[in-house]
Amino acid sequence: MAIDNNKLSIIHPTHTLTGGVHLLDNKTQSTASKIERCPIPAQLMLPVNMHNGADAKVIVEIGEKVTKNQIIAEAVGSISANIHSPVDGSVADIKLMPVVNRSELEELVVILDVDRDASVLSIESAIEETIESTQVDWSGASNEELLASIEQAGIVGLGGAGFPTHQKLISSNTHCHTLLLNGAECEPYISCDDILMREQSPEILQGAIILAQILGTKKIQVAIEDNKPEALLSMQEAMQKAMKKAMTEVMKRTNTESVQIPSQTNPQLTFELINIPTQYPSGGEKQLIEIITGQQIAIGKYPASLGYIVQNVATAHAIYDAVVHQQPLIDRIVTVTGKAVSRPGNYQVTLGTSIRHLLDFAGCNETITKTLIHGGPMMGFPLASADLPIVKSSNCIIAATETEIPEAESERPCIRCGQCADVCPASLLPQQLFWFSQSGELNKAEDHNIMDCIECGACAYVCPSQIPLVDYYRFTKGEIKTRAAITEKAERSKVRFDSRNERLENIKLEKARLKAERSRLAAENRAKKHASSDATANGNGNGNGDKKDLVAEALARVETKKKAKAAAQLKAEDLEDKKEPDNQGTNDV
């Protein structure tokens, strides 16, 4: 490839998604305007668990002052992430509170009072300050250092799953040949990745290059659905610039006029831009790989073990921020949309901002908001109240009116039409899974691969009987997991019970044996004493001495026998005692 500006060609894969549904995009409402900064409220609520994994451990105390980017909760174990303070301020409270989760369980939250003086600076100048002040040249950093910055920065998957990124990278650090950036964003309404790609493609690509260096991959692919033409263009330009820059550097290094196509001696990064057809759920990791390569990931394996690493574009951007600007994850882009919102769009929101504050800023009319959804309409979940904080996995908030998301009709019987199986991207039999869930046949459900269900909701979307299929599957999956946990615990209890019994048995046997030993020794001693006293009394008359000896011996024998019998009886009694565990001694066996 010569160095002049050939247009980077966009690849259209020939393979298609298995199943899937076509949904109305509903994205244009929120992509009409640029990213806007949502002002920081007076208080921020930061849950200690904003990621997939163990809760972070709070390391600050109530009343303590905190500075911006300070770690306020540390990651615990390998699958966990740090939580940082996004502002200068102080810790107002640390308590259990409702947070954004499906279970509606309360979790530990650190509430920060924002220091108003320090945040008096306007948001724009703050951003400029960050960009101008810190620009680290990371080209000399080792992989360990890069990984450490990513871990330090508390970066998790921003596509919605929230898996700690450094752990994902560590566990796949061997032979990864492709880094795939997921810019599909297949769910309706959500447009935060789209707008990020439109405005910040070069930064996303930089993040990808950092990732590629850590993983040692040579190929970076970005997949974008075809309903995002502006994002495609923007990414195409950024890729071309990146390739040109890389080639210029190589030319400088090797003092050549032109550069051959990358070869063994001239290993370069290759960039590929892939335009995939719009369909739900083509943005799922496994589905994306199927569309791009035509092949599937084996059950139980991850893309990582097969040479592919998939990362969301926003995660790549966060990595760029962490490594280049030394900025931990303290804010994210959130799409605020829905008919009840008068200014729908994408907002850069500080983590811990109350959703109500965000909705007010976006002009949401709460009186006409009937349903508040966190996430997309297919996989998101409804929120009971708006006083919950934005977390790392909050990609979208939908404030829907009555007509926008109408009341679900109550379910009718399944008529076995099979439309659910037609759309399932994992080629499962949702219908059979439903019948097994209904009848509680967990074994059959497991045999039909219910644990491989990605809960995308395509089946429930098409069901003519309006059955909430995904609810059934979640319930059944929960039952299967619980049953496995109970069985495992029962096994452990049994083992403990048996070993305890064995131990007690051994103690008793030991005791009895020792008792028998002691009495035998005592008898022997007595016999010896008699023998010595006999020796002195032997001169008096053998006959009497003999008789006394015999009698003494006989007595000693009886003693020993008695003691042994007593010991044996004790043992038998103890065994009987075990049968009656309560002290009352009721005997209804």
Next chain:
Amino acid sequence: MMFKSSHSPNIHGSNNMRRMMLQVLLASLPGMFALFYFFGWGVLINLLIASFTALATEALILKVRNKDWRRELKDSSALVTALLLALALPPLAPWWITVLAVFFAIAFAKQLYGGLGYNPFNPAMTGYVLVLISFPVQMTSWSPASPLWESSLSLLDTLGLIFNGQTSSALTVEMLVNGFDGYSSATPLDNMKTQLSQGLMPSEILKTPLYSGFTSLGIAGVGWFWVNIGFLLGGIYLIWKRCIAWQLSAAMLLGLGVIALLFNLVAGDSYAPPLLHLLSGGTMLAAFFIVTDPVTAATTVKGRWIFGIGVGLLTWIIRTWGGYPDAIAFAILLMNMAAPTIDHYTKPIVYGQNKSQTLEDKK
């Protein structure tokens, strides 16, 4: 402020059971019109009787089962069963045949198993088979198609025949039909069967007026030809609207057509041509409206092919060598029995299980 709860996914497609059932009713109109045109008012009267009986039976049983019958009736599944029976039963059958068939279908073959979605056997076909076996005389009293019949029955006469067993001039169905010029009350399929057994060749049989009159082009029986074309059009409409699984219909027609073709090619003198089979009797009605009943057919894609082909083959076998001229009902019930087994053995390969399609393990 408390917001409303919602199930995942929070949005829903426009797919709706009531809409699907109404599409089925709509799609049956061309065939129904053909039946009306060629065979008179009988089919419409039967439709009314059947609908009324179906709704009443279902409402009664749902009430006994303590269900919300007003809501359950709205899914129109009882109406569809009634429609299918009305189209399948002879137009001049007595009213009590229709009532009995529909009652049995709804009460025994559907509600007793647990209601919609729980029945293993197709209710319409179960009701049909009940009356076919129990009342063979009434069930084989088909009137010839109207172009062949000089007397055409008025609405009043039809009502009289159905409800009273005789017309205003005290003529019964038998008298009416047999009184006519040599044409018995046999259907084209029945006729073909008896003629073949008497040693005539199919090509000769097809030249008789029963088959070659009124633009039937010597392919299939007069009137029946157009009825089947009507249902074929309705079926194509249903496939286009994605209300039925096209694999079932295609498989049945393929199964029936191919075996008929094979035997016709090999021993053309003793076997009816495939087009006659495809366009006579209840073939098209079954292919697009009855076999495609989702509750009782196989559900996996491969399973649907096997199920459909099975129905087609059995239909041909029973028609040719069995005791009944039109065997679709039996074929369908037999395959209904096999449907769960077919489903079990045709499970699709889950994502990630197909070794040849999975990414190589780089380790």
Next chain:
Amino acid sequence: MLLWGSQDSLRYEKNYMSLFIAILSLVALALVFGALLGFAAIKFKIDGDPLVDKIDEILPQTQCGQCGYPGCKPYAEAILKGDLINKCPPGGEQGIIALAELLGREVIALDEELEEKKQATVVYIREADCIGCTKCIQACPVDAILGSAKMMHTIITDECTGCNLCIPPCPVDCIDIIPLPITSQNWKPPQPDALIPVKVL
């Protein structure tokens, strides 16, 4: 009965003959199939779990002794010998139904004297009141209490089966029963509305 003509007698003999052949062939078939079945029963015998292990697998391994036996395995053995299957409260209705299915017995209600366990529970020692007497440690059937004489005792919550055998021996009554805490790790998604079961027993 027809008159016995010569033709008739021949026919009569033929009938005897065919009858004889029929009986012989049926007997032969029965012997052949019987032999086949016997052979298959021996050749293809599956060495499955002995029944007592299967029963033990169904029992919840709480080792609480409420059934009257010192542990779940002894109760399993007793069931095999003919004892009733309705003596296990932690197993609950589900357990009785599973046992009934396995053994081909009727499902019966839980023994009236025993109280059904409504919810999974664990115990908790109020450390302020504990005197370190080790009586509870001796009582626990699965060694789920950590401690020593005159040292603080504590419950290993992950191993506690909720049998409550430690509560009677405690002289200062410092052990509380608490419901198993629900965390995000063990939270179960709720049952869909249509599945709320109707009580059978």
